[in-house]
Amino acid sequence: MKHTISVLVENEFGVLARVAGLFSGRGFNIESLSVAPTLDSSLSRMTIVTRGDDRILEQINKQLNKLIDTVKVIDFTGEDYVERELAMVKVNADESVRAEVLRIADIFRSKVVDVTPRSYTLEVTGAPAKIDAIVELLRPIGIKELVRTGPVVLGRGSKGWKQAE
Amino acid sequence: MKKTGSQILLECLQLEGVDTVFGYPGGAVINIYDDLPDYPSITHVLTRHEQAAVHAADGYARSTGKVGVAIATSGPGATNTVTGIATAYMDSIPMVIITGQVPTPLIGNDAFQEADMVGITRPVTKHNYLVKDIRDLARIVKQAFYIARTGRPGPVLIDLPKDVQVASCKFEYPDKVELRGYKPTYTGNPRQIAKAAKMILGARKPVIYVGGGATLSDCNPELLDLAEMLNMPVTTTLMGMSSFPGNHDLSLGMLGMHGTYYANMAVTNTDLLIAVGARFDDRVTGKIDTFAPHAKIIHVDIDPTSIKKNVRVDLPIVGDLKQVLSAVVRKLHEEGDSVAALKERTAEWLEEIAGWKEKHPLTYTPSDSEIKPQFVIEKLSEMLNEDAIITTEVGQHQMWTAQFFRFKQPRTFLSSGGLGTMGYGLPAALGAQMAFPERQVVDISGDGSFQMNSQELATLVQYKLPVKIVILNNNYLGMVRQWQQLFFERNYSQTPLEVPIDFVKLAEAYGATGISTDRVDQVEEVIRKALETPGPVIMEFKVSREENVLPMVPAGRSIHEMVLAS
Ligand SMILES: Cc1ncc(C[n+]2csc(CCOP(=O)(O)OP(=O)(O)O)c2C)c(N)n1
Numbered sequence: 203m204k205h206t207i208s209v210l211v212e213n214e215f216g217v218l219a220r221v222a223g224l225f226s227g228r229g230f231n232i233e234s235l236s237v238a239p240t241l242d243s244s245l246s247r248m249t250i251v252t253r254g255d256d257r258i259l260e261q262i263n264k265q266l267n268k269l270i271d272t273v274k275v276i277d278f279t280g281e282d283y284v285e286r287e288l289a290m291v292k293v294n295a296d297e298s299v300r301a302e303v304l305r306i307a308d309i310f311r312s313k314v315v316d317v318t319p320r321s322y323t324l325e326v327t328g329a330p331a332k333i334d335a336i337v338e339l340l341r342p343i344g345i346k347e348l349v350r351t352g353p354v355v356l357g358r359g360s361k362g363w364k365q366a367e
Numbered sequence: 368m369k370k371t372g373s374q375i376l377l378e379c380l381q382l383e384g385v386d387t388v389f390g391y392p393g394g395a396v397i398n399i400y401d402d403l404p405d406y407p408s409i410t411h412v413l414t415r416h417e418q419a420a421v422h423a424a425d426g427y428a429r430s431t432g433k434v435g436v437a438i439a440t441s442g443p444g445a446t447n448t449v450t451g452i453a454t455a456y457m458d459s460i461p462m463v464i465i466t467g468q469v470p471t472p473l474i475g476n477d478a479f480q481e482a483d484m485v486g487i488t489r490p491v492t493k494h495n496y497l498v499k500d501i502r503d504l505a506r507i508v509k510q511a512f513y514i515a516r517t518g519r520p521g522p523v524l525i526d527l528p529k530d531v532q533v534a535s536c537k538f539e540y541p542d543k544v545e546l547r548g549y550k551p552t553y554t555g556n557p558r559q560i561a562k563a564a565k566m567i568l569g570a571r572k573p574v575i576y577v578g579g580g581a582t583l584s585d586c587n588p589e590l591l592d593l594a595e596m597l598n599m600p601v602t603t604t605l606m607g608m609s610s611f612p613g614n615h616d617l618s619l620g621m622l623g624m625h626g627t628y629y630a631n632m633a634v635t636n637t638d639l640l641i642a643v644g645a646r647f648d649d650r651v652t653g654k655i656d657t658f659a660p661h662a663k664i665i666h667v668d669i670d671p672t673s674i675k676k677n678v679r680v681d682l683p684i685v686g687d688l689k690q691v692l693s694a695v696v697r698k699l700h701e702e703g704d705s706v707a708a709l710k711e712r713t714a715e716w717l718e719e720i721a722g723w724k725e726k727h728p729l730t731y732t733p734s735d736s737e738i739k740p741q742f743v744i745e746k747l748s749e750m751l752n753e754d755a756i757i758t759t760e761v762g763q764h765q766m767w768t769a770q771f772f773r774f775k776q777p778r779t780f781l782s783s784g785g786l787g788t789m790g791y792g793l794p795a796a797l798g799a800q801m802a803f804p805e806r807q808v809v810d811i812s813g814d815g816s817f818q819m820n821s822q823e824l825a826t827l828v829q830y831k832l833p834v835k836i837v838i839l840n841n842n843y844l845g846m847v848r849q850w851q852q853l854f855f856e857r858n859y860s861q862t863p864l865e866v867p868i869d870f871v872k873l874a875e876a877y878g879a880t881g882i883s884t885d886r887v888d889q890v891e892e893v894i895r896k897a898l899e900t901p902g903p904v905i906m907e908f909k910v911s912r913e914e915n916v917l918p919m920v921p922a923g924r925s926i927h928e929m930v931l932a933s
């Protein structure tokens with residue numbers, strides 16, 4: 203089963219390597235990972251999407267907590283949370299398909315962030331499923347390049363951790 | 368007053384109460400060595416290999432419970448420490464390893480003698496640091512010692528670039544450690560403890576299964592209390608060995624691959640397995656699905672990741688074993704009556720176990736014509752002092768030691784259990800002897816393993832350390848040969864050690880003493896003579912070459928499916 207985990211870590215050099223090394227060394231899988239500093243710049247927040255049964259997830263959770271640099275771990279699975287991912291898609295924009303691309307972009311409320319005679323680059327945000335959907339629609343038109351951030355999540359309401367933490 | 372980085376490091380070691388460090392100099396630590404003579408409270412032991420320095424610090428740590436300290440230079444010196452660090456990591460030994468590093472501006476440039484030690488040791492340390500700014504140094508050293516010895520202990524590496532050793536700043540040792548991400552749990556949850564007491568009182572066939580955590584938390588008195596109070600039999604892993612007296616009526620000896628028949632049968636039939644600081648390693652459990660099939664499992668461990676990693680657990684208790692066990696004992700005392708009843712009730716269970724013991728005791732076929740290795744171990748067990756510290760290498764001799772030596776006191780058996788490192792025993796003995804100059808320290812070795820760190824004879828001689836070395840010489844990498852015999856149709860590929868070594872001359876070349884025999888009737892005399900001889904002594908026993916370690920559970924089989932005889 204898919205799990206989305208947020209990890210609050212010390213914003214120090216080498217921490218990403220520790221987390222990545224933990225996953226690879228123990229044979230856990232990482233589907234996506236995003237990381238950036240928090241409001242408190244001494245901390246970074248990672249969002250990791252992984253897969254595994256309950257036993258594996260329990261181990262992942264405990265092993266992450268065991269790292270000295272880990273301050274907090276939350277597995278959002280089964281919780282109420284909002285999830286967003288950002289993607290940029292450079293898509294073929296030949297004369298015959300330009301209008302079609304813009305129409306699709308419009309449907310997904312995505313923005314055109316770069317234009318050339320040959321291509322449009324679209325920026326799209328939303329739940330990962332929404333990004334999957336636009337990618338599928340654009341694929342037959344000709345995707346030249348695609349980059350996705352991987353999802354980030356926040357608990358709804360009081361679920362999550364206080365900024366002070 | 369300002370101090371240099373190397374001075375700050377040594378000041379910190381002094382403040383941490385470090386009296387002995389093991390190390391080997393080189394360009395990237397030359398400043399530390401330059402300042403070392405100004406710190407006479409710190410004795411430095413020059414080993415002859417950096418791996419040995421780390422094993423020696425490990426032996427010092429295992430025998431004392433204090434944090435062991437080792438120093439090595441950058442590059443090859445640092446990479447030589449890796450096996451030692453991994454050995455300590457697998458057995459959760461508190462250590463701080465200091466490696467020199469090339470100057471910070473050169474890091475990442477493939478500079479001379481540069482190795483990314485933080486990267487290399489990340490998976491085999493509890494934590495590690497690269498010190499980039501001298502102002503962080505004191506805090507990092509303080510944290511390193513704290514992390515090494517608290518919670519589930521482990522090795523911590525500090526990589527110290529040369530320019531940081533030379534730079535200077537005001538020295539202030541922090542009196543508190545602040546790590547918001549590291550807060551080990553020591554006291555067990557009272558509700559879980561109450562449940563444990565209840566489960567124990569409900570059990571008919573309880574077994575206590577003790578691992579290395581018991582040694583680390585020094586909970587042997589509490590363990591003895593718990594076992595005796597309810598007459599519960601105790602089996603230990605290799606790492607738990609000296610935490611429960613081997614000559615106690617309730618001792619079942621070791622369980623697992625080379626465990627006793629009765630320990631494995633007891634575990635297979637128990638209705639309550641109380642795991643204390645053990646991690647259900649595959650060498651212990653055999654085929655995991657059939658391990659303790661009828662048991663409810665209570666698992667006490669300070670490290671939450673150990674719990675439910677390999678087996679299902681009915682009652683987890685996270686905490687320091689010493690605190691948890693004494694809380695459980697207290698809880699049981701409150702139940703006066705039923706405790707007495709349980710003591711009665713285990714009588715039947717103990718009888719059942721006694722039956723297994725009678726049927727298949729731990730034994731071997733004695734011989735008049737050749738020396739049986741097991742016989743040597745039995746003699747050592749008889750003749751050495753109760754507080755003698757035994758180290759081993761890895762192989763058959765190690766398993767025979769675990770089977771036939773009766774350890775009576777805690778922290779008297781030092782062996783590489785998790786990593787299984789040949790070459791561990793001699794330097795570990797060196798470290799233990801530094802810590803306890805007055806006690807007997809004996810390395811029980813094989814002819815193969817001994818040659819992995821035999822250069823340490825020089826260190827023993829230099830520091831006048833009277834370590835006694837027993838070599839059970841079978842001219843084989845015996846343990847591997849045994850597997851080849853049993854599972855590879857006697858295809859003894861690359862396991863005979865063809866060149867006979869003259870271990871007596873080898874000892875003498877280093878200025879130590881060597882004694883050798885192949886006669887059974889001389890075994891006692893050789894041991895006696897070695898113990899009487901001052902300084903390091905090698906006792907070589909030419910033993911029967913193809914003796915096997917039995918019983919044995921073939922890898923991947925259930926632990927009750929033991930091979931009992933060849
Ligand atoms: C560093 C290292 N290399 C290889 C092994 C694999 N190994 C395990 S036991 C053994 C044989 C050890 O031979 P010896 O020291 O003579 O002991 P014996 O089994 O003969 O008593 C070997 C090669 C190991 N454990 N450690």
Ligand SMILES: [Mg+2]
Nearest residue numbers: 813814843845
């Ligand atoms: Mg051998």
